[in-house]
Amino acid sequence: MRLKLLMSICLVLVWVLTASAQRVYVAMSNSKPHYQAAETGFWEALSQAGFPKSALTTKTFDLSIDKGQSALEQIQAEPPDVVLTLGTGATKFIRAKAPDIPVVFAMVIFPKRNGLIRSLKRPGNNITGVTLDVAIEDQFKVMLQTQPSLKRVGVIYNPEENRRFITRAEKVAANYGLTLVKQEIHQSNKLSQAFEALAGQIDLLWMIPDTTVFPRDANKLAFARDYLIKNATLKQISTYGLAENFVRSGATLSLMADVTDAGKQAGEIVAQLLKGKPISQISVQYPRTVRLSLNLRTATAINLHIPADVIQQAELKID
CATH class of the missing domain: 3.40.50.2300 (Response regulator)
Incomplete structure (x- = not known):
């Protein structure tokens, strides 16, 4: 009887944890090595902040495939808590097609000039990130x-x-x-x-x-x-x-900018969001490692x- 009860409790816990797992997606402009290096740094930083990939619901999309259409369909079907976008093209695509989803970007040069943010200090528009520009x-x-x-x-x-x-x-x-x-x-x-x-x-x-x-x-x-x-x-x-x-x-x-560390910075920002900090309170960062x-x-x-x-x-x- 006790064994059955314990098994039932375990099953319920697994269901609850799975159901409540936070969704973190990655959308990159393409799969070139510098984007992959940034993604590696991103997952490493998230894990160090207490959010290992295994505890999250994750998906990674290469938007150069079918012009991002399949990625968009999956994002709309199961909206994530946050999307990491790697590259200006990926960031523009997600902002245009899924404007209600919080975006943290990396590997983007001149984000203000590209119309992605209002300013570095107050980016607005449900977005923040790490610019590729060196100060x-x-x-x-x-x-x-x-x-x-x-x-x-x-x-x-x-x-x-x-x-x-x-x-x-x-x-x-x-x-x-x-x-x-x-x-x-x-x-x-x-x-x-x-x-x-x-x-x-x-x-x-x-x-x-x-x-x-x-x-x-x-x-x-x-x-x-x-x-x-x-x-x-x-x-x-x-x-x-x-x-x-x-x-x-x-x-x-x-x-x-060191692209792997830029990915880590983005991961640290996403960790703050997953812990409940409003995206509006997080300014865009310059790369800390060059x-x-x-x-x-x-x-x-x-x-x-x-x-x-x-x-x-x-x-x-x-x-």
Whole structure:
């Protein structure tokens, strides 16, 4: 009799736990390695916060398959408590198709400019997350660490796209004793003229995400990247690249978010939500762990002597 009672209690407990298991889904733009690395960090952080994957109802969707239609059907049939979105495309898709579901994003650059949030501090719209953008302060700091004599930083940009960003960057640069030398551009085919107008006035060329300077088309982006790096190097100007592949192509340095740790940050945010904290009280975070890449061959070519302690910090060194 006691055995039957114990078995009944166990069955009831299993049913209750299963029925009440919180649903956490992951939707990624595609299954490329950097998204998978972020997802790995995400589940690791959730487990460390007391939410192992085995105790949750989970699903992972690659939205590049059938344009996300099957994912959307499953999400609508069994709405999750929260969705982790990896990538700008995935985040836009879930926000548009399932706006009532809380979203925590990672692997997204310029979330405000992409229309995903109202601001970093108060994102609103049932959404928050971890931006892929490295804080401007961190970028200028590493420029100075790499090039201590740095005074004048040049930037080419389209004001229609980057006016507010550049206005803020000017203020941050001044706080670090730097002068931001600006050169506007309105057409991609005017890049060489913009660079030549800037070249004689700067110590470093800061490359920022700007679709006029670096078009979305991969071939056009590569052309602009290679043109700027080559010609800046010829003029003994150091270059801060958008990403690690810019350094592999000859840029002097770049700073990028550690994608696995960005996934962990997103996991920590989701853990707060599962514990009951309102999503409206959680601001968007900058990546807390960044990776420095250096091209020492380029540094030698432009007679830039990077301090030894900075070289030691770099995770990628091209020499």
